[in-house]
Amino acid sequence: MCVMAKNNSISDLMSQLNNHVKDVEDAEISLEDSLTIYKKAITNSKKLLSILNTKQTLFETLKKDADELVKD
Numbered sequence: 874m875c876v877m878a879k880n881n882s883i884s885d886l887m888s889q890l891n892n893h894v895k896d897v898e899d900a901e902i903s904l905e906d907s908l909t910i911y912k913k914a915i916t917n918s919k920k921l922l923s924i925l926n927t928k929q930t931l932f933e934t935l936k937k938d939a940d941e942l943v944k945d
Contacts, residue, residue: 883928886921890914 893914897907 881920881924883921883924886917886924889917890921893917 893910
């Protein structure tokens with residue numbers, strides 16, 4: 874089972890999610906360990922979605938501002 878340092882960057886969260894999938898695919902892992910990994914994956918996916926939503930809002934704001942500058 875992979876253990877990674879907690880980091881909230883998009884690439885680190887994606888890497889952690891990929892590692893969670895690989896860990897769960899391991900045929901030797903117990904059901905209890907699978908559930909623990911699943912919970913971590915859900916937590917990381919929620920963090921990732923939150924970051925992506927924030928970035929999307931920022932991007933939309935910047936695009937709107939840029940469009941207004943070009944219009945003027």
